Amino acid sequence: MSGNSEQISGKSSHLPPPPASLIADSEIDLKDLFQAIWKGKLIIIGTAFIFAIFSVIYALNAQEWWSSKAQITLPQKQDYSGYQQQVKQVQSVFDVYQEDGTVLVSEELEQFINPELMLKRFVVAFNSSVNKQAFLESSSEFHDLSLNKTQEINPPIQTRSWFNKIAAQPVGKNEAFLYNLSFQSTTKQSSLILLNKYIEMIEQKVKDDALNNLHAMIKSKMRELTQQKTMIESQASDELAVTIQRNKYAYEIALSAGIIKPIRVSNQYDYFNIALGAEIIKNKIKVLESVSNLSIVEPRLQKIDAKIKTLNLFEIDRVIDFNTVRFLEKASPLPSRDQPKRAIIAILGTLLGGITGLTFVLTLFALRRLRLVK
Incomplete structure (x- = not known):
């Protein structure tokens, strides 16, 4: 092998x-x-x-695309002081007044003058597709653009294609209250014009919403107070009727017992209080039957009436000037185009x-x- x-x-x-x-x-x-x-x-x-x-x-x-940008942040008190004054005018209506004289300050109206919520409402309105479509469909500047002149495009479809060109985005993760507002268009000038116009529309809408929300809150409070008043008046009326009937029984008992003038009695459990005497009880019945102002019986009605009167006299100033955001940078076009990058x-x-x-x-x-x- x-x-x-x-x-x-x-x-x-x-x-x-x-x-x-x-x-x-x-x-x-x-x-x-x-x-x-x-x-x-x-x-x-x-x-x-x-x-x-x-x-x-x-x-x-290739189609050119240019952008214009602005930067916003939280408003300062001086930006919305006029609106805050209006809100504070009805603050007392929402506060709770206790029997010992202390006042519990309500926070229901704080949502209207909270800077963070104001900024959030502006950003949400700016990014709203409904607002974008309403602006684009009504903007003469947008209709004057020479984009797709040779093509027949359904207007709603065309406007929807522009939605992603309008945006409010946070500047960075560490900047929670800084936002960049941007509008992209086919020319540098049109991007600036459209951004300014859209900002104006959103500012006005946010202001109108703020005033409308305040108005709705006041109307809701008015209905609440009216219901409280009706309920308390009913309770006071029933209590008054019971008191009158009790005194009528006391009057009959006093007459039957021959007690005409007030007397001293040792019985502390005199439910009908006949010790007052028939004469005084009769006068008391007349006074009780003549009562027309139920706040005498129920003092809470006086406070409710005062609140209702305050709301009736209050009128929202629709032309008040205030801002819900502060602009750190006004709208301005970027120095270079977004697209195309020709080089x-x-x-x-x-x-x-x-x-x-x-x-x-x-x-x-x-x-x-x-x-x-x-």
Whole structure:
């Protein structure tokens, strides 16, 4: 067995090497490769040039997009002092007055003059799709833009395509109360005009909503006080009727007992209080029956009437000037366009053309090598 293995190993060690031509054919000579690239340089340059031309043509004819931006933050008290004064005029109506004279200050109206909530309402209104569509459909500046003049586009669809070009976004994660307002349009001037117009619309809407919400709160409080008054008046009226009836019974009992004048009694549990005497009880009945102002019976009615009177005299000033946000930066256009980035498009187009030409040259080189091998 060992002899056979030695013979086999000896034969294998004396196997002839593969032909040199086969090795040469299976390997790509870098020199030939570079020569092929050099010979095809005109193809590569020509392809890159053609792609560069088309890239430049596209960049020059592509729709331009420009942006204008503004920056807002929390309002200061001086920005909404007039509105705050109106809110404070009805603060006493919402406060709770206790029997011991202490006053529990209500916080129901704080939501109207909270700076954080004011800023939040402005941002929500700015990003509202309903407000965006209403603005775009009513804006003469938007209709004057020469975008897609040659195409028949459904107006609602066209306006919806602009929604993402109007945005209020936080400046950064660490800046919770700083927002950038932006409006993107086809020209630098139109982006600034549209942003200013949209800001004006949102400011007015937020102001109107603030006044309307205050009005709704006052109306709701008025209904609440009216219901309280009705309920307390009913209770006071019933209590007065019971008191009158009790005194009538006391009068009859006093007459039957012959008690005309007040007397002293030791019975502390005289439910009908006949010790007053029939004469005084009769006069008391007359006085009770003549009572028309139930606040005499129930003092809480006087406080409720005072609150209702305050609300009736209060009138919201619709022309009051106040701001719900503070502008750190007024609206201004950005110095450069958003799209298209013409230099980048031209460079990328040229590179793509060069790569395409190089690929074509290398493909031809590989095909020639295959023919030579065959």
